[in-house]
Amino acid sequence: MALIEYRDALNQAFAEEIERDPNVVLMGEEVAQYDGAYKVTKGLWKKYGDKRVVDTPISEAAFIGMGVGASMLGLRPVIELMFWSFATVAYDQIVNNAGQVRYMSGGLINVPIVIRGPANGGTNVGATHSHTPENWLASIPGLKVVSPVNGYDAKGLMKTAIRDNDPVMFMENTLLYGEKCEVPEDEYLIPLGVADLKREGSDVSLIGHGRSVNTALKAAEILASEHGIEADVLDLRSIRPLDQEAILKTVAKTHRVVLVDESKPFCGVSAQISTLIMELAFDELDAPVRRVCTLDAPAIYSPAVEHLQLPTPDRIIEKVLEIC
Amino acid sequence: MALIEYRDALNQAFAEEIERDPNVVLMGEEVAQYDGAYKVTKGLWKKYGDKRVVDTPISEAAFIGMGVGASMLGLRPVIELMFWSFATVAYDQIVNNAGQVRYMSGGLINVPIVIRGPANGGTNVGATHSHTPENWLASIPGLKVVSPVNGYDAKGLMKTAIRDNDPVMFMENTLLYGEKCEVPEDEYLIPLGVADLKREGSDVSLIGHGRSVNTALKAAEILASEHGIEADVLDLRSIRPLDQEAILKTVAKTHRVVLVDESKPFCGVSAQISTLIMELAFDELDAPVRRVCTLDAPAIYSPAVEHLQLPTPDRIIEKVLEIC
């Protein structure tokens, strides 16, 4: 085991897959010579050269479409969006070309690409740079969506995503890139569609994905120490495919649920999870499912305020106490 | 009262608002000289000329952004997307420029535009042309989303949308354009955020928007005649703002809910409504909320099959019988 940063865990995943499969190519703005805007691809261009690590102009629609087209011929492009927010200028290429071409060809084609980059608020970069598009994209059958909270998961899921034969939207987080965790020296993979119970408890279930899992874990510690409430903390890790069994299991165990989601509440991932529980575990519920989401407005810039727009341990605890 | 088609009701709304306000201008592909791909703007160019009704090149990003920019100077562009599916090539202009500029300017700017066009499946035009983006767009604070089921509502809501000082995403339906209904001769407006109870019943609540309301009404008739079940049929009409009171009222009345939604289930509008009921009316429920959505795959072309991918009276009845 080595204690490394989230960004370096991803970096290892890229290096290993580049060496394993000659069809893997990284592309995006500043990913090569500049080492990536957030240094996630640091050193890879130096090591693997122009063919495997490619800088692109600021033309997201063209280079994502290019990746999709190249993948139809068997390449495995791993395409960085400097921010997932910039998916808005390449939306047609993602939704229609990556997402629908297999279906419209009656299964003759598959699109083995990964589109990756940070998708989070909380860094004071304003509304245009703080979108959390996991609900937009997971709502589209044909796409897969992954959102890991730590380096261990990020590496294992990224390697799987690169080997997956369908388009995987991989959502990272600039607030997590610098966080460290233990990552094994030996190769490992983590399947998509398998949630991870990151904390064991029996009184309430906190369910989230991405950075919200950390917030939930913080809340869980306070709930335990100050309120004697023990929380299950379930990390979905992948949103589509979704680990429904793990969700139903924790609901059946605690009968009380608070969903934590750093995206917006309206039609957010939390709305889908809440609905799923309603549909499949209604009778297990001793109380209504509660949600703690990002406050429902565009991301505010003000550093003094934005961190309070995102879910906080306090808001989670408040919700938990309402139903426990 | 006159019995006219949905498309003509919209046409009247445009004509009346063009005459009322010199800042109203219609734009889009084929809206002028061609009378609109679906004849919704028929005769308006002939009558009002080049200044008020404008044909554009196939450049959605540019002409929607142009409309947003012009609206900042006080114009009231009503912009047609030949299909709402084409919003994918103008997504940044809609989400970030129409949707976020007011916020990022601290309220100094407002964007009084309407973006309109059909947003529906069921016409055998394939996956790329059958998107139902109401969940994508309603998930974005800053945007408003409307989806009327008949000509009367369409006219009243369109006139209100044009006068509204925020960006309104107006979602029509090619399967409804030809449907007739009674529309008053005298001017009338219908506010956004007010649902309409289209049928009265006390046993179960069927809630939907757009064309799914017609499907719900058909199901309600069969439920009454064949099963003695009387359904409330609530038409949301506008999705954001949302008439929460009307939803809670019907839930408190029937205690049983089936949501009908022609969009996809994952993070769809139906997921948001289900979650809202969970959050605010959990104790009113005698059974879990059920959903009838479009089958969760890209839109299939096959005319023999696609109509079965959308919600049908049968599937609604099946769900109702599960909980009644």
Next chain:
Amino acid sequence: MPKSAVEKQPVDYAKAPINAKLSSEDKLGLLRQMLRIRRFEQTALKFYNVGKMGGFLHVYIGQEAIATGTTSLMGDDDHVITAYRDHGHALAVGMGMNECMAELYGKATGCSKGKGGSMHFFAPDKNYWGGHGIVGGQTPLGLGLAYGIKYKGLKGAALCFLGDGAVNQGCFYESLNMAALFELPVIYIIENNKYSMGTSLQRSSVIDKCLAQRAEAFQIEWAQANGENLYEVRAVTQKAIERAHKESKPMVLEFDTYRYYGHSVADAKHKGGYREEEEIERYKKEHDPLRLFKSILISEKVLSEEQYEAIDAEAKTEASESAKFADESPVPSVESIFDDVYFEVDRQTEAGRTGRFFFND
């Protein structure tokens, strides 16, 4: 508008090496191909109008020389992608009328299992990548095909077709810049039929000589030619393909052409609306690629009237038989709606069996 090509041009282009080397067999094959496209679509129109199909039907008739001429030059590592007016290209690359007609009928035997429809024909085994409904959306995909070809070290080209209206989608210019920057062997072929739905070229684009000339902004070579003359199409395209193979350089070609029918069958205004009936008639009379090539082959003594009739009869029979095949084919099952969404699910791999993929309760 191209001057009628009948009088002069054939002479020159027939002499172009790529055409000079054509055997009589080859030439008759090219004629047959154009006839097959026309008869296939006329048959499709007939059955569309009696309700055998749904959605849109965008007919290619009038433009046959372009798909036929360009794709006739393709080698093993050359690839094609186009927009929604895709029947001609599909047949030209060798797809069968049966799977194409069945697709229009929305049958399980269709090339896309009835899931794509008229706008979405595909045949990867024939290097044919569709068939795309979003205007301009295929242009970055064409770039990607070229990227894949180059990445794999193959000598090939990606032929990416688009219309005169599609040139105003921004991703096309993003693609041109990247094609030039990365030196990718993509050939953008603008089929300029003068109209995008009801909008004439003049009302949608500001240009100097032609649309292809916009390539100069990105230092890309371009050429404009008469798309009604199959020899000319082949000669001009051959240069671009050679360039792509030898130098891995992009190029933009523009072919003048014309569609005889409406934008789609729904298009009522195309006659006497946005274009004069007289204009349509003139094109049919003076600029028809089939008439022209027929007269050329007859003057070359490669073809006789009788042969022509025989080939035409064959094409008609093939077309009506494909309609019979389509009509008798089974429709997709409702369950099959969930197939072909995810590769891993279809193959029931470990990945495809892990987690939930579809969310109808």
Next chain:
Amino acid sequence: MPKSAVEKQPVDYAKAPINAKLSSEDKLGLLRQMLRIRRFEQTALKFYNVGKMGGFLHVYIGQEAIATGTTSLMGDDDHVITAYRDHGHALAVGMGMNECMAELYGKATGCSKGKGGSMHFFAPDKNYWGGHGIVGGQTPLGLGLAYGIKYKGLKGAALCFLGDGAVNQGCFYESLNMAALFELPVIYIIENNKYSMGTSLQRSSVIDKCLAQRAEAFQIEWAQANGENLYEVRAVTQKAIERAHKESKPMVLEFDTYRYYGHSVADAKHKGGYREEEEIERYKKEHDPLRLFKSILISEKVLSEEQYEAIDAEAKTEASESAKFADESPVPSVESIFDDVYFEVDRQTEAGRTGRFFFND
């Protein structure tokens, strides 16, 4: 790379009518404006580095002559819109340092109430429409400003600024075609500082003479000029504005310029990474717009060293006072997060009181 402008060019451009008619007052005003931008940003940098601000800070230093020169020509019906490197344009159109600095601090007294930050300054009362973070996203908005001006029958122009990297966003070309087609008075001004983040122009764009020349593809007039010389910027821009006012025609201008600091403060690689320290030093020494204009005014006997020091001191004081103002200003309340989302809600109109708008339970 522009040859040092010190030796020769001033002579000519100073004589341009638009500059010749400038009073000494005016000239000192222009110098003051450039100095204010530089001192404001240097102060901002200082406090950014001690943690007074969040997010990005894109500094304009080195490019001051462009925002100052172009906006100095604006009349009542001329409008401006730019990208995220927007402090210079904001001050140049007359925004106060206080509201700008307070915005950087994320304070309620900021021009956008602390909601927009560095990339999103706005002042509609000064015809300044931002401040936009999505590269190229402002180019259709600029088109729309021009559309609004023309629709209202006003004689005005929309100045829309973009970077040398932003030219590769497709919506820019869609906008150019529509600007030409509809004859809209939009002037696209490319501030070519040679780099988009760490990518040199050569690695992102394929061009002939310059980026602006791409306008030829749409039959739009263009001009390239030296952005370090305020007189040159004014003279060249004036022609474009006149054209816009008189003929309602678009134009694309490109100004050679250079940014002394990193792309944003986060950009560590800009020195010795993607560009040589020597290059940066040379630009500072030989191509600095402030130095240049100062030397011009001194040679014109309009300015003395003492005056310069006084104006500079003023600017520095104003800047540090704005930092004090920002520091002492209140932060927005958490409740205010829900303000400024919907006009109707903010005004509590009937529409704003009907239905639910926000969805945190």
